[in-house]
Structures are given as C-alpha cells and as structure tokens.
Amino acid sequence: QVQLVESGGGLVQPGGSLKLSCAASGSRNSIAAMGWFRQAPGKRRALVATITTDGATNYADSVKGRFTISRDGATNTMNLQMDSLKPNDTAVYYCNLVDTHLHNYWGQGTQVTVSS
Secondary structure (H helix, E strand, O other), X not given: OOEEEEEOOXXXXXXXXXXXXXXXXXXXXXEEEEXXXXXXXXXXOEEXXXXXXXXXXXXXXXXXXXXXXXXXXXXXXXXXXXXXXXHHHOEEEEEEEEEOOOOEEEOOOEEEEEOO
16 A cells, blocks of 8 residues: 655745655555645645656746755655745645556645745
8 A cells, every 4th residue: 555645834934945745655566756736725736746766857837946856766755845935835735656557646735835
C-alpha cells in the first residue's frame, strides 16, 4: 500500500516562503514521477509542479520562477520550495505519485494559507 505523507503547510504572509515535503513509501513498482497539485475553495484541483525520476520538471505558469520542486530518489522524498507567496497561492496542496504501471496515488493534503 503506497503512503504519501505531506508536511510543511501553514500560514505565511504575502511575500514569504514555505517548504512542503512529501515522503513516499510502500510502492511495489518503480516511481515514474511525483508532483504537487493544489485545490483552492470552489476550484478544481490543479497542477503545481511535477518531477520525473530523470529530474525533468514542469511548472504551472502561475508558479514559474517562484516555486522549485526537487526529489531525493534515495529516500523517495519530494520537496516544494515556495517563495514570494501570494494570497492566491492559498489552497490545499496534495502530493501525487505515478508509478511505472501508471497507478496514481495521492496524499491527504496540507493547507497553505497566504494572508496578512
């Protein structure tokens, strides 16, 4: 059973920074990619950033230049460094894992609130 445990959410002022982490365990298959998605109130869940095992990254236009995704393959841990945070970054952030059999897994979500 794949488990994704997120940490690092919280309340931050506009312009501030937060770092989210996701620890993956229990995958029987190799990991193809991991990523972060977010869902704001009243909106659909949307991609924030993804990273493959080869290190290729992809970012939503709204976070390019402000967020950085990284992954430690040895520990199956993924991080999202979020800088220059804006109020519209407020959302529940979800960790996602896709394995080489294209099975999709989600974490429980962590709240990020950007407010003064």
